[in-house]
Amino acid sequence: MPKPQAKPERKTRIQSQNEEIILDAALEVFSAYGYRGGTIDQIAARCGLSKPNLLYYFRRKDDIYKAVLERTLADWLEPLRSLDPAADPATELTRYISAKLDLTFGRPAASRLFANEILHGAPHVARFLKGPLKELVDAKALVIRRWVAEGKLRPVDATHFIFAIWAVTQHYADFAVQVEAIIGTPDRERVRRAVLDILLRGIIPGRG
Amino acid sequence: MPKPQAKPERKTRIQSQNEEIILDAALEVFSAYGYRGGTIDQIAARCGLSKPNLLYYFRRKDDIYKAVLERTLADWLEPLRSLDPAADPATELTRYISAKLDLTFGRPAASRLFANEILHGAPHVARFLKGPLKELVDAKALVIRRWVAEGKLRPVDATHFIFAIWAVTQHYADFAVQVEAIIGTPDRERVRRAVLDILLRGIIPGRG
DNA sequence: ACCGGACTTGACCATTTGATCAAGATTTAT
DNA sequence: ATAAATCTTGATCAAATGGTCAAGTCCGGT
Secondary structure, eight states, X not given: OOOOOOSSOOOOHHHHHHHHHHHHHHHHHHHHHHHHHXXXXXXXXXXXXXXXXXXXXXXXXXXXXXXXXXXXXXXXXXXXXXXXXXXXHHHHHHHHHHHHHHHHHHOHHHXXXXXXXXXXXXXXXHHHIXXXXXXXXXXXXXXXXXXXXXXXXXXXXXXXXXXXXXXXXXXXXXXXXXXXXXXXXXXXXXXXXXXXXXXXXXXXXXXX | OOOOOOSSXXXXXXXXXXXXXXXXXXXXHHHHHHHHHOOHHHHHHHHTOOHHHHHHHSSSHHHHHHHHHHHHHHHHHHHHHTOOTTSOHHHHHHHHHXXXXXXXHHOHHHHHHHHHXXXXXXXXXXXXXXXXXXXXXXXXXXXXXXXXXXXXXOOOOHHHHHXXXXXXXXXXXXXXXXXXXXXXXXXXXXXXXXXXXXHHTTTSTTOO
């Protein structure tokens, strides 16, 4: 007789399956309407479950929001984390910016969810910002500063350069309707070339 | 005996005064919590009026929101509009970027209000985006292209360059809590130098 | 086949919130 | 001073919404 599972209760097939479709629906709803603007009813309707059923898996609206937010945070850090100090700066930065753009175009809802959270004061992720994010940025800013010191990059304010990369890349998700209103549906490859050109041309030596 | 005012009824002193404080309060509330997240009660409390009194001046919540949004749109276009084709590109772009940063730091709430509106699909300003904004951007992109053709700027994708300027400058308002979490309260002049360097170093000839 | 636990939901509740209204207070024009 | 217009608000309403519950259905292991 196996001792009954204690705390980390094993998840049922139905359980993990439903949690997943709920979080998928919640991402769409919250990113489109904001935390307050999105309703449990909307999420339930979108994933074909009843409202009480949603609340069987997540006891409060806040729990749904936190879960969907957390699910995106890890992916958010990943591209920057993989910036390799030992490799060629131009290659690495090109790769990083391209990866960010892939996220932007591949998962715009996630970008908008995060943007909305920050925009409204980051009530749920303040700890994340001051902890893991700050540490990662500080570390990678150091990498960039070393590249500058080694003459592999023209002098640039490392931290603000990272901010610029975030701003420009995420812009195509967060402000997508504005971009679309002005140039229509953007061509990804053209965006990529333009963004790389704008951000890198100034700091890669021997390109001017 | 003067004929009674017809449609554009003259505004009372009290009326224009109260409308102003209402819109000021509404800007703070809506930019902090979003359209759906901000309540009439919050706005009323912030400006010291009763809720029915607010609704005496603006019949619906939506009217308040539209009014405060419209009040910011004009100011939003102004800096770009004043980009002078006849002047020196480096000077003009420096001035434009600086003006945008002044808006960012001087009126962060307005920036966040606008960002929130776009982020959620621009339900109230779709016409503005496709009309006045697109026209202005198209016109100014032409100016930049002419500068490029005249050899006064290195080749750059004009429209995407304008997007990059918006993205990077507004980032310091829209993502202020993230910036603050990472570097603390930013020094405006340092931000200005860093942003100008990142955005312009690559495209102004003879700087590398 | 059957039993216990997991899952599902219609009905319901309490609170929040946008909006109304009638009655009273204040301002303005004469 | 006084009447008309403007302004103000307590009380109240209806709808939306987060959340509960009891009662039923379904699933998995034996």
